[in-house]
Amino acid sequence: MAEPILKVTDLKKVYDDKPAVDGISFEVEKGEIFGILGPNGAGKTTTLEMIETLREIDGGSVTIDGIDVASSPVKIKQIIGVQPQTPAFQDKQKLGEIIEMFAAAYGERVNVKEFLDDVQLGEKTNAFAEQLSGGQRQRLSIATALVHSPKVFFLDEPTTGLDPQARRNLWELIKMVRDRGVTVIMTTHYLDEAELLCDRVAIMDSGKIIALDTPQNLIKQLLKRGFKKEVKVEQANLDDVFIDLTGKALRD
Amino acid sequence: MHHIRKQLFTVAVFTKLSTRRFFRDTLALFFGILFPLIFLFVFGALSGNDNVTFTVALLNNSKTAYAHNFAHQLGHEKTFKIDKDAGDLSQAKEKISRGQLDGIIVLPPDFGAVQAGQSHPSGTAQVLYNKSSSGTGETLTSVLQGSFRAANAKYVTTQLPFSVQGKELNQKNLTKFDYTFAGLLGFSIIGMGIFGPVNVFPELKKQGILRRLRTTPIKTWQYFLATMFSQALTGLVAIAAQFAVALTVFHLKVAGNYFEIIAFTILSIFMILGLGLAIGGWAKNERQAAPLSNIIVFPMLFLSGTFFPRFGMPTWLQHVTNYLPLTPVIDGLRLLTTEGKHLTDLGPQLAIIGVWFVVIYAVAFRVFRWE
Numbered sequence: 001m002a003e004p005i006l007k008v009t010d011l012k013k014v015y016d017d018k019p020a021v022d023g024i025s026f027e028v029e030k031g032e033i034f035g036i037l038g039p040n041g042a043g044k045t046t047t048l049e050m051i052e053t054l055r056e057i058d059g060g061s062v063t064i065d066g067i068d069v070a071s072s073p074v075k076i077k078q079i080i081g082v083q084p085q086t087p088a089f090q091d092k093q094k095l096g097e098i099i100e101m102f103a104a105a106y107g108e109r110v111n112v113k114e115f116l117d118d119v120q121l122g123e124k125t126n127a128f129a130e131q132l133s134g135g136q137r138q139r140l141s142i143a144t145a146l147v148h149s150p151k152v153f154f155l156d157e158p159t160t161g162l163d164p165q166a167r168r169n170l171w172e173l174i175k176m177v178r179d180r181g182v183t184v185i186m187t188t189h190y191l192d193e194a195e196l197l198c199d200r201v202a203i204m205d206s207g208k209i210i211a212l213d214t215p216q217n218l219i220k221q222l223l224k225r226g227f228k229k230e231v232k233v234e235q236a237n238l239d240d241v242f243i244d245l246t247g248k249a250l251r252d
Numbered sequence: 253m254h255h256i257r258k259q260l261f262t263v264a265v266f267t268k269l270s271t272r273r274f275f276r277d278t279l280a281l282f283f284g285i286l287f288p289l290i291f292l293f294v295f296g297a298l299s300g301n302d303n304v305t306f307t308v309a310l311l312n313n314s315k316t317a318y319a320h321n322f323a324h325q326l327g328h329e330k331t332f333k334i335d336k337d338a339g340d341l342s343q344a345k346e347k348i349s350r351g352q353l354d355g356i357i358v359l360p361p362d363f364g365a366v367q368a369g370q371s372h373p374s375g376t377a378q379v380l381y382n383k384s385s386s387g388t389g390e391t392l393t394s395v396l397q398g399s400f401r402a403a404n405a406k407y408v409t410t411q412l413p414f415s416v417q418g419k420e421l422n423q424k425n426l427t428k429f430d431y432t433f434a435g436l437l438g439f440s441i442i443g444m445g446i447f448g449p450v451n452v453f454p455e456l457k458k459q460g461i462l463r464r465l466r467t468t469p470i471k472t473w474q475y476f477l478a479t480m481f482s483q484a485l486t487g488l489v490a491i492a493a494q495f496a497v498a499l500t501v502f503h504l505k506v507a508g509n510y511f512e513i514i515a516f517t518i519l520s521i522f523m524i525l526g527l528g529l530a531i532g533g534w535a536k537n538e539r540q541a542a543p544l545s546n547i548i549v550f551p552m553l554f555l556s557g558t559f560f561p562r563f564g565m566p567t568w569l570q571h572v573t574n575y576l577p578l579t580p581v582i583d584g585l586r587l588l589t590t591e592g593k594h595l596t597d598l599g600p601q602l603a604i605i606g607v608w609f610v611v612i613y614a615v616a617f618r619v620f621r622w623e
Contacts, residue, residue, distance in 0.1 A: 052467055074469055082467040088459035092276040097269050104265030105468035107258030148468075 005030045005065055005152060005183045006051070012059030013046050013207075020046045022207035023060065028152075028200075033174065033184040035198035037191065042204040044187040045085070048156055051185075052082050065151055078106065081145030081182075083155040087137050089129035095140060096125040099147060106148040119143045119173060135166030142173055146182075153177055155186040159193060164242055171197055192239075259474055266470075266478030267485075274486045283447070285490045288440035292494055295432045295559070296502045305331060306354040306392050309338035309347065318364025318373045326357070331395055348382055355392045356380040383567065391563045394591070431561040433498050434586030438578050439558045440490050441517075442549060445483060445524035446531065450545040453532030457623055466622040476529060476616070480522050487521040488514065507592030516588055516595065520581040523605050526612035527577065533620035552578040577612070580604040 004027035013021040021043045028034045036044045049055040051062050053073040062069040069076050089098055096112045103110040116122045119139035124132075132140060138158060145153060155174070159167040174197060178184050188194055194201050195215045203211040203218075211218060274280050310332075312323045327334050335353060338344040347353045356379070363375030379396060381389025456462045465475070498504035506513075527548060535541035553559065555569070556578035562570055573579055580601035587593040587601070595602070 054463065054466065077467060077469045080467070082464065084460050084464050086460065087464070088461050090273065090456070090461060092273045093269065097272070100265060101269050102468065104262045105465065105470040107262055107469075109261075 002030060003066065004028055006034075006185065007063045008047075008051070008060070009062075010060035011047065011050060011057065011062060013043070013050060013055065014058050019207050021050070024202075024204070024207070024209045025060075026202055026209060026212055028183060028185060030183055031178065031181060032199045033178050033186070033197050035194040035201040036185070036187045036204060037189065037194055037201050038187075038204035039189065043207040044204055045156055047204070048154055048185070048187055052080060052154055053077060078148065079151045081148070081150035081153045083138075083141050083145050083153070083158055085156040085160070087141030089137070089140070091128070091130045093129050094126050095121060095129065095132075098129060098140065099143060102144040103147040108148055110147050115143045115147060116140075118146075118176075120169075133166075135162050135169065138162065138166070138170060139173065142170075142177070146177065150182060152183045152185060155184065157187055157189065159188070159190060164239060165246070167193070168243070259471070262470060263474050263478045263481070266475065267481040270478060270482040271485050274482065280448070284440075284444050284486060285493055288436060288443060288490060288494060289497055291439060292433075292436050292497055293501075295436060296429060296498070298432075305333050306388070306395070307333045307335055307352070308392070309344035309353055309356045310334050310359075311338075311341060311344065311356060312359045312363075313361045314359050314363040314365070314375070315361070316364035316373065319359050319375070320364075322364065323359065329399070345380075348380070354381070354388050357396070388563050398591070428561075429498075429502055429504070430586060430590040431557070432559075433494075433502070433504060434582050434589060435558040435561075437491060437494060437517075437585050438556065438582035439553065440494065441487060441520055441524050441581060442552065442558075442578060444487050444490060445521060446528040446545055446549055448483070449479070449525070449528035449532035450535070450541045451532075451538075454535050454538045454541050457621070458537065460623070463623040472617060472620055476613075476620075479529065480525055483525045484518045484521050488517060491517055504590070506589055508588040508590075509594065512595050513585070513588050516584055516598070519602075519605060519609075520584070523577060523609045523612065524581065526609065526616050530612060530616035530619060533616055536621065552576050555579075557582045575604060577605075577608045 006028040008027070009025050010023045011021055011025070012019065012023050024043075024047065036047065038044050046055060050057050051064070051069060053069055053076050057070050064076055065079055067075050067079070093101075095116060099110065099112045099115050103112075113122055113125060116125055119142055121136060121139055121143065124136075129137070129140070142155075142158075158174070159170055162170065171193070174184055174186070186198075198215060200212065200214050201218070202209045213221070274284070310323055310326060312319055314320075326332055335344075335347065338347050338353065338356075341356070341358075344353065344356045348356060358378040358380065360375065360378065363377065364373045365375065366373050377396065377400075379389060379393045381392065453462075495504070495506075499506070528545075531541055531545050531548065535544065555565075555573040556562070556576050557573075558578070562573060562579070565573070584598050584601040584605075587598060588595070
């Protein structure tokens with residue numbers, strides 16, 4: 001097996017003597033979509049932020065592509081792309097300029113239109129950021145995180161607050177990014193999203209990883225333990241009804 | 253080398269985009285450019301074109317024709333109101349102690365005489381003033397120097413082996429508007445340099461925009477440099493607009509060199525912006541930023557000669573306020589613009605600005621927070 005692209009060993013973060021992340025370890029393979037699930041306050045975002053160089057690491061170590069995060073944050077920044085929980089952009093700035101700006105932050109000059117086309121915003125190159133809908137802002141943010149062809153792409157709860165069409169569209173985008181060879185690591189608290197998108201998931205609670213496997217294996221293990229749902233699963237749910245009635249196509 | 257070029261490319265793009273954003277932002281345009289112009293109209297109208305007048309005693313101890321002429325001419329100048337009652341030194345001194353005179357001009361016996369071996373008259377006039385109003389005295393001295401300069405040019409320049417052709421200096425004396433104008437330029441530099449970042453940075457932090465930038469390799473110095481350049485560009489536009497109004501509406505006569513004025517303005521903008529970067533960069537939110545910026549800005553507005561000329565202040569206060577960051581900016585702008593001085597004459601001002609520059613940016617870098 002190839003060397004894992006991300007290696008987290010005994011990672012710790014302490015806030016006011018309370019462990020927010022309590023010695024977690026996991027590895028992510030190249031080309032995976034890896035999900036970190038858990039209730040609010042489980043330590044998902046803190047874990048992600050330590051890996052992204054945004055928070056100091058209190059204990060343990062993280063390496064991405066063999067580079068140590070704590071000792072070489074600048075090198076790490078060159079190979080990661082980050083999607084924050086609520087992407088925001090400065091007003092009075094055109095979409096094309098935002099792409100230009102993020103590319104420039106890496107010292108790069110890119111074909112702006114191409115990156116906006118990738119996220120279906122090509123026609124809005126000259127629109128201002130403040131005119132975008134929530135879903136469009138998420139897509140623009142994805143484009144800004146890919147300008148420097150990162151090896152690993154982090155998303156923090158990307159679909160929170162989006163309507164079903166925008167969510168489905170974002171899933172397609174995330175798969176597209178993965179198909180280009182970028183490893184994707186995302187947090188979410190939507191379980192359907194994790195089941196559909198992620199190759200493997202880690203479930204966190206109170207700063208610890210309590211389960212780590214493929215979604216299918218986790219479900220199998222649960223069933224083996226004799227678990228039974230009380231209500232028989234419907235062949236379709238309300239989500240499917242909604243999409244059937246309003247269409248799958250993206251609306252802005 | 254390649255690495256540095258890449259980093260400077262980052263600075264260039266950020267500068268360009270941030271400048272563009274400023275000119276699209278109606279609110280920024282209003283506060284940055286229109287607001288100072290409104291002040292200029294108000295204060296310009298208030299100070300009008302009235303001369304600052306000094307009430308002086310003129311004691312002419314010289315019998316030369318030149319001294320006689322000089323005394324006669326001084327009597328006709330608007331800047332000086334000559335008190336005829338003060339006939340000798342003791343009378344004049346008593347009047348000055350009662351605050352009835354701003355100063356005493358003494359022309360010594362040899363004033364205006366032609367010294368041996370020279371072909372033109374010369375002499376040194378004395379200006380006597382009270383210690384408690386040294387500011388007025390210094391201003392008086394510099395005004396008098398202005399009128400001597402014109403006279404000197406007439407006599408000396410053509411004879412000096414290495415001089416260029418003597419350029420007639422502004423014969424106009426300092427007006428109230430000259431003081432007001434330099435002060436208002438200082439006001440607009442403060443307005444953009446401090447209130448700009450102080451309002452914007454906490455908002456950028458709140459929305460996580462700076463935090464997102466921090467996940468890229470951009471460095472604090474690159475971000476600062478881009479902000480400085482963009483501020484210099486927009487600041488120069490604002491200052492140019494004020495010059496345009498001052499020149500056309502208030503008949504400002506610029507005695508100095510525009511390149512020197514621009515260079516000095518850019519340096520001043522950089523230094524003052526550092527205060528904004530330090531406050532806005534440190535503050536986590538508006539509630540921290542607003543009071544701190546007010547504590548720093550308001551004393552400067554009142555004590556650095558923004559709205560009130562400093563020469564009217566008591567001496568001790570002048571000494572203290574000399575060292576505020578804004579004071580050398582306003583003094584320097586006035587000296588360059590209306591008094592025809594050059595950057596080489598601005599040693600003290602440049603030194604104070606330089607020291608503040610280093611101190612302010614050292615603090616700004618240290619306290620800057622991306623979130």
